[in-house]
Amino acid sequence: MTELLEISDLTVHFEINQGAIEAVDHINLTIRRGEVLGLVGESGSGKSVTSFAILRLIRPPGRVSGSVHFDGVDLGRLSEEEMRRMRGAKIAMVSQTPRTALNPLLTVGKQISRLLMVHAGLSPREADKKMLEMLRLVRIPAPEKRAKQYPHQLSGGMCQRIMIAMALATSPQLLLADEPTTGLDVSIAAKILDLLRELSAKTGAAIMLVTHDLGVVAEICDRVAVMHAGQVVECAPVRELFHNPAHPYTKALVRSIPRVDRDVVLEPIPGSVPSLVNPPSGCRYAGRCEWVMDRCRVARPTMIEAGPGHVVACYGFEERRGTC
Amino acid sequence: MGFFNYVMRRFALALPTLFGVSVICFTLTYLLPGNPAMVKAGPFATPEHLAEMEHQMGLDRPFPEQYYRYVSGIFKGDLGESASTGRPVSQDFLQRLPATLELNLASLLIAIVIGLPLGVLSAVHRDTLIDHIGRVVGIMGVAMPSFLTGLLFVYVFFYMLNLAPSPLGRLGPGIEPPAHITGLYVIDSLLTGNWTTLRSSLNQLMLPAATLGLSAIAPVARMVRSTMLEILESDYIKAAWAAGLPRRTVIYRDALRNALIPVITISGIVFGFLMAGNAVVESVFSWPGIGNYAVTALLTKDSAPIQSFILFVAVTCVMVNLAVDIAYGLVDPRIRFS
Numbered sequence: 202m203t204e205l206l207e208i209s210d211l212t213v214h215f216e217i218n219q220g221a222i223e224a225v226d227h228i229n230l231t232i233r234r235g236e237v238l239g240l241v242g243e244s245g246s247g248k249s250v251t252s253f254a255i256l257r258l259i260r261p262p263g264r265v266s267g268s269v270h271f272d273g274v275d276l277g278r279l280s281e282e283e284m285r286r287m288r289g290a291k292i293a294m295v296s297q298t299p300r301t302a303l304n305p306l307l308t309v310g311k312q313i314s315r316l317l318m319v320h321a322g323l324s325p326r327e328a329d330k331k332m333l334e335m336l337r338l339v340r341i342p343a344p345e346k347r348a349k350q351y352p353h354q355l356s357g358g359m360c361q362r363i364m365i366a367m368a369l370a371t372s373p374q375l376l377l378a379d380e381p382t383t384g385l386d387v388s389i390a391a392k393i394l395d396l397l398r399e400l401s402a403k404t405g406a407a408i409m410l411v412t413h414d415l416g417v418v419a420e421i422c423d424r425v426a427v428m429h430a431g432q433v434v435e436c437a438p439v440r441e442l443f444h445n446p447a448h449p450y451t452k453a454l455v456r457s458i459p460r461v462d463r464d465v466v467l468e469p470i471p472g473s474v475p476s477l478v479n480p481p482s483g484c485r486y487a488g489r490c491e492w493v494m495d496r497c498r499v500a501r502p503t504m505i506e507a508g509p510g511h512v513v514a515c516y517g518f519e520e521r522r523g524t525c
Numbered sequence: 526m527g528f529f530n531y532v533m534r535r536f537a538l539a540l541p542t543l544f545g546v547s548v549i550c551f552t553l554t555y556l557l558p559g560n561p562a563m564v565k566a567g568p569f570a571t572p573e574h575l576a577e578m579e580h581q582m583g584l585d586r587p588f589p590e591q592y593y594r595y596v597s598g599i600f601k602g603d604l605g606e607s608a609s610t611g612r613p614v615s616q617d618f619l620q621r622l623p624a625t626l627e628l629n630l631a632s633l634l635i636a637i638v639i640g641l642p643l644g645v646l647s648a649v650h651r652d653t654l655i656d657h658i659g660r661v662v663g664i665m666g667v668a669m670p671s672f673l674t675g676l677l678f679v680y681v682f683f684y685m686l687n688l689a690p691s692p693l694g695r696l697g698p699g700i701e702p703p704a705h706i707t708g709l710y711v712i713d714s715l716l717t718g719n720w721t722t723l724r725s726s727l728n729q730l731m732l733p734a735a736t737l738g739l740s741a742i743a744p745v746a747r748m749v750r751s752t753m754l755e756i757l758e759s760d761y762i763k764a765a766w767a768a769g770l771p772r773r774t775v776i777y778r779d780a781l782r783n784a785l786i787p788v789i790t791i792s793g794i795v796f797g798f799l800m801a802g803n804a805v806v807e808s809v810f811s812w813p814g815i816g817n818y819a820v821t822a823l824l825t826k827d828s829a830p831i832q833s834f835i836l837f838v839a840v841t842c843v844m845v846n847l848a849v850d851i852a853y854g855l856v857d858p859r860i861r862f863s
Contacts, residue, residue, distance in 0.1 A: 254660070285769050285771065285772075286769060288766070289768035289769030290769055291766070294764070296763070296764050297549055298760050301759065301761060302760040302761050302764040303761055304779050304782070305761070305858070305859060306759045306782055306856070306858065309600075315770075315774075316768055316770070319769070319770060319771065319774075320769060351858040351859065364764075427701070432588060
């Protein structure tokens with residue numbers, strides 16, 4: 202059986218006057234059916250662009266190369282109309298800005314039910330019935346009343362539940378959740394995460410969870426891919442990644458998680474994500490890396506096996522592996 | 526209930542503006558050189574006669590009292606008397622108002638019917654040929670003064686091509702006006718099924734409305750374009766694409782409906798602008814409206830009609846803005862429910 206989503210050599214460039222911004226650089230990722238994959242990295246590391254590229258929603262001046270196979274189908278070969286039928290129906294997206302991602306002029310109920318009419322071909326009445334079911338599923342209290350309200354009348358957490366109901370209404374096989382808990386307070390964020398996890402288990406939908414928050418990753422992901430400056434540097438099952446990080450960037454990320462149970466000093470990562478305008482060849486972490494060697498600045502390291510299901514792209518790790 | 530309160534609140538907010546308008550309008554005429562009593566009394570009046578006239582007209586009273594008389598006069602529908610027609614200004618105004626309204630509404634319609642699609646197309650096909658053509662048409666419309674476009678239109682369509690009738694008023698020679706219902710000839714003749722009059726009034730209306738409308742296409746098109754561009758980049762439009770909604774739904778329902786909110790504003794502004802700008806066009810086409818009336822009054826230094834015209838344009842702008850605010854509430858639930 203093929204994997205649900207296979208991304209190979211996906212690259213996204215944005216042509217600007219000063220050259221090209223390489224927002225996503227030759228990334229390879231797979232998502233299995235029903236799993237939750239975390240895509241982590243700092244802001245500006247290309248996480249959100251990746252999800253837009255999967256949906257083929259990068260517009261000029263953006264240029265995309267590489268391939269994305271969904272359920273064995275090469276998405277790049279679909280017509281625009283076939284691709285549109287994929288979006289929202291098979292691959293749905295939950296945005297990081299629930300409040301502004303809902304149309305302010307439509308009631309939230311209508312926004313869900315019209316998707317059901319477009320993608321599942323339901324009649325208005327059937328769509329409304331299913332819409333209320335979805336609102337109950339995401340635990341919106343008094344769904345009949347809420348459905349008739351407008352986004353500005355609902356809280357941020359409530360809007361995010363609406364977004365999730367919208368995304369899951371058409372039973373997609375893959376949910377792209379882009380920072381779904383940004384801007385929500387901690388207890389609400391935790392509830393939203395629980396909800397996502399529970400619903401994905403119930404519906405069998407896989408989730409690609411884009412986040413900068415390793416705490417979120419630890420809570421709900423099965424596997425994690427770490428992105429830095431548009432490149433995937435490491436990919437591993439979640440336990441393995443936290444206990445056995447291989448890439449110096451991942452190590453630094455893990456060390457930068459605040460701990461309340463142990464008395465350790467919080468270590469920030471030196472430097473910031475390098476400029477993506479005409480980036481140098483070679484590893485983009487080289488400028489911030491403690492293990493940096495000459496060859497890191499010249500050629501880009503390829504992915505090597507670091508353990509079961511664990512891959513990493515780092516020359517430093519390659520050299521040290523034999524010794525420790 | 527919430528909406529009724531909203532309308533009332535808007536209405537209350539319009540009152541201070543109207544007060545300000547009346548003060549400015551009155552002060553301006555008060556400060557202007559020239560003595561209305563002297564005009565009325567005639568060139569051969571004796572000083573005693575003049576003083577008597579001033580007393581009669583209340584010009585010897587203190588400023589606030591004069592203002593009070595002026596305002597209470599307005600409330601009674603008394604706008605003074607025109608020295609040239611010898612009739613009350615209010616009467617002249619009422620008679621001429623429908624002509625002006627007909628012209629302005631037709632121009633606004635032209636501006637929106639052309640400007641709105643032009644703006645949408647320019648935004649959706651940003652930086653392509655369509656966008657550039659839209660920009661050029663818009664800039665030309667604004668840059669050309671109305672009297673010049675009007676004369677050009679008359680020259681080309683009446684004199685050279687003979688497609689339009691002579692630019693003299695609202696109806697062709699020998700055509701009877703329709704029965705008076707709204708005073709707008711096009712609508713009245715439609716309502717009464719008077720096709721000959723309808724044809725004639727549309728023919729006469731065509732060129733002046735195109736002239737005035739042309740100057741308003743650009744603001745409408747530019748506003749629609751910039752709002753559409755902004756909205757097409759918004760989170761909810763990105764979410765709508767990501768949700769696989771069809772292109773026409775995303776652009777013409779989600780984006781355009783949101784873009785219409787600022788378009789309502791610009792329509793209000795444009796209508797006020799047309800109200801002031803129509804004086805020139807009415808003169809060029811001998812259109813018997815209040816703009817033409819005001820220009821004539823200006824040339825003969827007839828103060829009451831000028832004062833009333835200024836007041837009228839200002840009140841119309843305030844009223845249109847009020848209507849715009851109310852229209853907002855109807856379109857945007859965020860205003861209706863807060």
